[in-house]
Amino acid sequence: MTLSLEHYLVLSAVLFAIGLYGALAKKSAIVILMCIEIMLNAAAIAMVAFSRFVVPTLLTGHIFTIFIIVVAAAEATVGLAIIMSVYRSRETIDVTKIDLMKW
Amino acid sequence: MGIEIAFWVLAVLTVGAALAVVLTRDLFRAALFLVLCFLAVAGIFVTLSADFLAAVQILIYVGAISVLIILAIMLTREVQRGNISNKLSLPALVVALIITGTFSLVMINTDWNISAEAPLEPTTGPLATSLFSEGFVLPVEISALVLLAAILGAIVLVREN
Amino acid sequence: MPEQLYWLIFLLPLAASILIFLMAAPFKARPRLFGYIGILAVAASAALSLWALSDLLSTGSREILIPGFEWLAIGDSFRITFGLIMDSLTAVMVIVISLVSLMVQIYSQGYMHGDPGYYRYYGLISLFTASMLGLVLTDNLFMAFAFWELVGLCSYLLIGFWFERPAAASAAKKAFIVTRIGDIGFLAAILLLFAETGSLNITEVNHLAATGIIAGGTLTAAALLIFTGAVGKSAQFPLHIWLPDAMEGPTPVSALIHAATMVAAGVFLVARTFPIFEASESALLVVAIIGGFTALFAATMGLVMTDIKRVLAYSTISQLGYMMLALGTGSVAIAIFHLFNHAFIKSLLFLGAGSVNHATGTFDMNHMGGLRRVMPWTFITFLVASLSMAGIWPLSGFWSKDEILAGALDSNAILFWLAMITVFMTAFYMFRIIFVTFGGKYRGLGHPHESPRVMLWPLLFLGVLAAFSGLVNVTGGFGHFLGHGETTGFLEGFFSVFGHPLTWLSLAFATGGILLAYAMYSARWLDPAFIRQLFRPLHFIFSRKYLMDELFEKAIAQVLLLKGAFAGLQFFDSRIWDNGLNSVIVENAIVRRLFAGFRYFDEKGVDKAVDGVAGGTRWSGRILSKAQTGQLQVYALFIAGGILAILLFVYLAG
Numbered sequence: 001m002t003l004s005l006e007h008y009l010v011l012s013a014v015l016f017a018i019g020l021y022g023a024l025a026k027k028s029a030i031v032i033l034m035c036i037e038i039m040l041n042a043a044a045i046a047m048v049a050f051s052r053f054v055v056p057t058l059l060t061g062h063i064f065t066i067f068i069i070v071v072a073a074a075e076a077t078v079g080l081a082i083i084m085s086v087y088r089s090r091e092t093i094d095v096t097k098i099d100l101m102k103w
Numbered sequence: 104m105g106i107e108i109a110f111w112v113l114a115v116l117t118v119g120a121a122l123a124v125v126l127t128r129d130l131f132r133a134a135l136f137l138v139l140c141f142l143a144v145a146g147i148f149v150t151l152s153a154d155f156l157a158a159v160q161i162l163i164y165v166g167a168i169s170v171l172i173i174l175a176i177m178l179t180r181e182v183q184r185g186n187i188s189n190k191l192s193l194p195a196l197v198v199a200l201i202i203t204g205t206f207s208l209v210m211i212n213t214d215w216n217i218s219a220e221a222p223l224e225p226t227t228g229p230l231a232t233s234l235f236s237e238g239f240v241l242p243v244e245i246s247a248l249v250l251l252a253a254i255l256g257a258i259v260l261v262r263e264n
Numbered sequence: 265m266p267e268q269l270y271w272l273i274f275l276l277p278l279a280a281s282i283l284i285f286l287m288a289a290p291f292k293a294r295p296r297l298f299g300y301i302g303i304l305a306v307a308a309s310a311a312l313s314l315w316a317l318s319d320l321l322s323t324g325s326r327e328i329l330i331p332g333f334e335w336l337a338i339g340d341s342f343r344i345t346f347g348l349i350m351d352s353l354t355a356v357m358v359i360v361i362s363l364v365s366l367m368v369q370i371y372s373q374g375y376m377h378g379d380p381g382y383y384r385y386y387g388l389i390s391l392f393t394a395s396m397l398g399l400v401l402t403d404n405l406f407m408a409f410a411f412w413e414l415v416g417l418c419s420y421l422l423i424g425f426w427f428e429r430p431a432a433a434s435a436a437k438k439a440f441i442v443t444r445i446g447d448i449g450f451l452a453a454i455l456l457l458f459a460e461t462g463s464l465n466i467t468e469v470n471h472l473a474a475t476g477i478i479a480g481g482t483l484t485a486a487a488l489l490i491f492t493g494a495v496g497k498s499a500q501f502p503l504h505i506w507l508p509d510a511m512e513g514p515t516p517v518s519a520l521i522h523a524a525t526m527v528a529a530g531v532f533l534v535a536r537t538f539p540i541f542e543a544s545e546s547a548l549l550v551v552a553i554i555g556g557f558t559a560l561f562a563a564t565m566g567l568v569m570t571d572i573k574r575v576l577a578y579s580t581i582s583q584l585g586y587m588m589l590a591l592g593t594g595s596v597a598i599a600i601f602h603l604f605n606h607a608f609i610k611s612l613l614f615l616g617a618g619s620v621n622h623a624t625g626t627f628d629m630n631h632m633g634g635l636r637r638v639m640p641w642t643f644i645t646f647l648v649a650s651l652s653m654a655g656i657w658p659l660s661g662f663w664s665k666d667e668i669l670a671g672a673l674d675s676n677a678i679l680f681w682l683a684m685i686t687v688f689m690t691a692f693y694m695f696r697i698i699f700v701t702f703g704g705k706y707r708g709l710g711h712p713h714e715s716p717r718v719m720l721w722p723l724l725f726l727g728v729l730a731a732f733s734g735l736v737n738v739t740g741g742f743g744h745f746l747g748h749g750e751t752t753g754f755l756e757g758f759f760s761v762f763g764h765p766l767t768w769l770s771l772a773f774a775t776g777g778i779l780l781a782y783a784m785y786s787a788r789w790l791d792p793a794f795i796r797q798l799f800r801p802l803h804f805i806f807s808r809k810y811l812m813d814e815l816f817e818k819a820i821a822q823v824l825l826l827k828g829a830f831a832g833l834q835f836f837d838s839r840i841w842d843n844g845l846n847s848v849i850v851e852n853a854i855v856r857r858l859f860a861g862f863r864y865f866d867e868k869g870v871d872k873a874v875d876g877v878a879g880g881t882r883w884s885g886r887i888l889s890k891a892q893t894g895q896l897q898v899y900a901l902f903i904a905g906g907i908l909a910i911l912l913f914v915y916l917a918g
Contacts, residue, residue: 003110006211008151011114013206015121017199022125024195024901025188030175031130032897034137037168038121041144044160052151054215056222059230063239065156066230069163070246074253076168080175081257087179096189099894191897198904205908209915 008049015042029083029093033076040072110150117143128185130176138169152222155230270330270348273312273358274397277365280305281390288383295382296373302386303369306393310362317355321745327351329403329467344464349403352745353535356600357400360607361525363729365393367722368520371615374719375516375622381425388425389520392418396525400532405454405464408533412450412497415526416443422521423513435509442506446496450533453489456482457540470539480544487540487547490533491554498530498584501558505812507581511573515618518573523580523610528603531587535596542594552592556672556679559585561810563689568807571627572617572701575693579653580610582686586668589683593671601742602664605733609649609661612726616646619719620701623712631708632701639714643702645727650698652730654691654774657767658758660734666761667737669770687770691777699785 015038022035044065051061087093120140127133141164148157223229233239284298291297320328332347369389376385395418399411417440424436458464460482461472472478478486494500499507510522521527534541534551541547559582566578583606590599619642620635621627636643652659655666665687672680706712714720736742761767783789796803805811891898 003107003150005215005217007110007114008147009210010207011117011147013203013210014118016206017203018118018121018125020202020904021195021199024198024897024904025192026125027187027189028130028185030172030179031124031133031186034124034133034172037137037164037172038124038140041141041164044156045144045147048148048151048153048156052153052222053217056218056220059223059226059233062153062156062226062230063233065153066159066234067242067246069159070250073163073168074249076171077253077257078260080171081260083175084178085260093179095897096895189897191901194901195897198901198908202904202908205911205915209911 005049005053008053009046012042012046012049015039015045027094027096029086029095030080032095033079033083036079037072037076040068044068106150109146113143113146113150117147126186130180130186131173133186134169134173134176137172138165141165141169152224152226154225155227267330269312270316270328270350270401273309273316273362274394274401276305276308276312276394277302277390277397278394281387281394284383284387284390288387292383298383298386299369299373302390303366303373305390306362306366306369309393309397310359310366313355313358313362316350317359320350320352320355332403335407344404344406346407347403348401349467350401353532353596353600354400356604356745357528357532358397360528360604361393361396361400364524364607364611364726365389365520367726368516368611368615371519371618371719371722372514372516374716375618376514385422385425385514388418388421389517392422392521392526396529399529400536403466405457405466405469408466408536409447409450409454412493412529412533413447415529416440416447416497419443419510419521419526422517423510425513425517429512432512435506435512439506439510442503443496446493446503446530449489449492449496451493453486453493456486456489460486466536470537473537473543474539476543478540478543483540484544484547487537487544488550490537490540491547491551494530494534494588495554496530497533498527498588499581500530500554500585500588501561502812504558504562504581505809505816508574508577508809511571511577515573515614515621518577519611519614519618522577523614524607527580527584528587528607531584531591531599531603534588534591535600538591538596541591548592548594550592552589552672552675552679555585555588555590555592556682557585558582559589559686560682560689561585563686563693564802564806565809566693567689567696568803570629572620572629572697573614573627575697576610576613576617579613579690579693582690583610583653586665586683586686589679590668590671593668593675593679595667595671597742597745598664598667598671601734601737602668604742605652605660605664605730608726608729608733609652612645612649612723612730613653615719615723615726616642616649619715619723622715622719623710624708625710626708629697629700632706633704633708634702634706635712636702638706638712641714641720642723645723645730646702647698648727649730650694652734653694654778655687655770656774657761657771658735659731660729662771663734663737666767666770670764670766673766684770684773688773688777691774692781695778695781696785699781703786 019035019038019042023032023039026032026035047061047064047068049061051059051064055061083093086098090098092098117140120136120143123136124133124140127136141160145157145160145165148154148160234243280301284301287298287301316328328350330348330350332345335344335346337343369386372385372389376382379385392415395411395414399408399415402408402411420436420440423439424432426432427436454464457469457478460478461469463469463472473483496503507522507527511518513521541551562578562581562585566575566582569575569578583602587599587602587606590602617627619639620632623635623639623642624632626632648659652661655662669680669683669687672683784792784795
């Protein structure tokens with residue numbers, strides 16, 4: 001079968017769902033961060049797929065992906081810094097124990 | 104023909120690695136599976152004729168972000184009881200399955216305007232033109248500022264005093 | 265000059281201001297650095313302005329329009345573009361602004377030495393210079409308003425520079441509020457013009473006004489509203505009350521803002537939108553009348569003040585009145601010419617007053633005297649500026665004042681005589697200052713000395729300009745540059761003024777004023793105390809500023825509003841409504857019985873219902889608060905569910 005847009009999009013959706021499950025259902029903050037990266041990668045795949053199949057000569061999807069990667073890098077940096085900070089003050093990175101926003 | 108096989112192999116690898124990230128007990132193994140996932144995604148980019156992006160993906164994701172994550176795991180290793188689930192695992196599973204199904208359904212049933220043109224190769228030149236001389240210069244500069252802010256923020260957050 | 269450099273004229277001081285504020289903390293120990301940054305930036309602006317002027321002159325074109333970028337566009341009907349105009353008016357203004365600002369900043373190196381707020385001072389002065397330059401350069405009414413407000417903000421911050429002094433703080437407040445009243449008029453004019461023409465571009469609007477496309481009534485209304493804004497900023501009657509109080513700020517600030525530039529912004533605005541005024545006879549008349557009246561009105565108050573800066577402040581208001589008079593009698597070029605001369609003269613006078621203050625520690629003329637021996641340079645420059653201000657030939661003030669008088673003569677006899685009497689008064693009060701401060705013997709308590717060189721060089725530079733800046737119009741060249749009049753030869757223009765009787769008349773009035781001042785304060789042929797006694801009621805009115813401050817504050821604010829309108833409303837409410845109506849209707853016995861039944865229903869039914877609602881709300885709140893677990897992942901789950909719902913909804917519905 002020839003590859004078409006739908007293949008990549010379904011791959012992207014599956015990857016996104018896996019990342020989503022991990023982000024919602026895991027206790028360790030670092031694992032949540034890893035799953036967020038998976039979700040971002042899924043979005044990037046979708047972007048590039050759209051760019052390749054719908055407007056191959058404009059590289060808009062690629063540019064978008066570059067910015068996704070930039071933002072993911074910045075976010076991973078700050079996120080890990082926050083995790084370090086929380087670890088230092090609370091001795092844990094179990095997100096179920098960090099619930100100061102409780103009413 | 105070759106490209107289809109490559110795609111299927113890489114797809115299975117990606118999904119498998121992602122599942123492994125979520126399901127493995129050992130945190131360090133999960134991080135390593137994440138690296139595998141990123142590499143497989145780079146391969147997917149190659150099948151999409153996005154050569155520059157594949158290189159960027161490997162450089163940044165595998166080269167920098169994964170290292171950061173592994174570093175963080177090393178620093179907080181003894182407090183973690185591994186990769187365990189919290190009490191939302193069932194609702195999250197349900198939501199994830201429904202999302203997969205819905206997205207796939209919507210995507211397959213939408214009529215995309217697929218264009219028959221061949222993709223550009225290599226993409227580096229046209230990407231550089233778009234980014235730096237036609238219209239995307241401002242976002243590039245702003246992303247530089249974002250990265251600067253992220254670095255400064257990270258430093259401030261991790262300082263001792 | 266390449267197009268990009270025009271933007272630098274106002275961007276450089278802006279960048280300097282931002283730089284100074286950013287660098288304030290790390291470089292606190294070396295404050296002189298901030299002064300250098302500010303001076304460098306404004307010197308570069310001045311150089312660029314001169315280059316622009318030479319370009320304009322050499323190409324012979326009347327204006328250079330620099331298209332800018334589009335800042336905001338809402339649909340097709342509303343777009344704000346930010347471009348620049350460099351025409352003769354702008355060229356003159358940028359040169360004035362940048363040169364005076366440069367001199368003031370150099371002077372401030374000496375005057376503000378050791379002040380703890382040094383960085384704030386230079387940052388604000390650079391910001392002010394940038395905003396003022398932006399105001400004169402912009403081609404869009406909206407941007408002009410934005411810069412107008414910025415200039416007012418800088419004025420507020422600079423008047424209240426020494427904010428720990430309550431007098432300064434309240435003077436800053438007063439300035440801002442009073443000019444705000446005018447600014448509302450300006451904003452209303454912008455809205456009106458936009459509604460009529462659909463455009464905010466100044467050149468377009470002027471063109472539409474000149475070709476008569478805008479209706480008469482609207483045009484007059486717009487012109488009068490713009491003039492309201494000018495009245496506020498240029499301290500004309502009745503919004504002049506803020507300027508004398510604004511003298512609480514540092515003297516270089518008074519020189520820059522309240523003598524040469526910001527208060528000239530009102531005159532500039534009318535000049536910039538002059539086609540709108542030209543098309544409306546009544547608006548021009550209003551401008552001329554208010555200008556002429558203010559000129560005389562302010563001069564009367566300047567006669568009796570004992571604080572040098574206050575006299576100069578009233579003198580500024582009076583001279584601005586002259587400029588408005590010139591505009592009202594139809595000549596933009598003459599008004600701008602007077603603005604040009606006055607800027608140099610007045611800033612020099614203020615800086616000289618600052619020099620005197622630096623030496624004696626006070627501004628009160630009663631504690632001065634005999635300073636001409638101790639501060640010769642300050643004395644000479646001050647004298648030159650006073651002679652120029654009084655309108656003595658061949659100094660600059662003569663040339664512009666003479667033209668204004670000629671214009672007034674042509675248009676209206678009353679205005680002309682008002683202006684002539686003001687000439688007399690101007691000469692009188694300026695020389696009163698000279699004789700009391702620099703003549704006679706020292707009556708104060710300190711040890712006066714000449715100011716340091718960094719303060720003297722600007723005085724000398726401005727002195728040369730104050731003396732000779734008028735010569736640019738001897739050939740009619742300046743006027744021609746601004747589009748009015750023809751040119752004649754230099755010597756011909758120089759001496760031919762003596763052929764008109766008006767010249768002799770104005771010189772006579774001016775010399776008369778100087779002589780009277782000499783008689784009263786130097787030679788003592790007439791005793792000032794005696795004259796004061798003779799004209800006691802007048803003196804009272806003049807020195808109490810026509811009681812206008814009392815009018816605004818007590819009569820209007822306290823009596824009229826607080827005690828009058830608001831108290832009246834309160835009286836009506838408590839006595840008439842509550843007691844009267846209540847007692848007549850409600851207390852009635854029959855009605856009381858009727859309401860007893862209502863009370864039963866109210867207690868049992870309504871109260872229970874209300875309590876029930878309240879209780880139910882709290883119960884449901886308790887239950888719903890269980891959703892606030894404080895755990896991010898729960899919230900994220902809900903978000904994911906929400907996205908799913910939206911996606912399904914959109915897909916199924918569309």
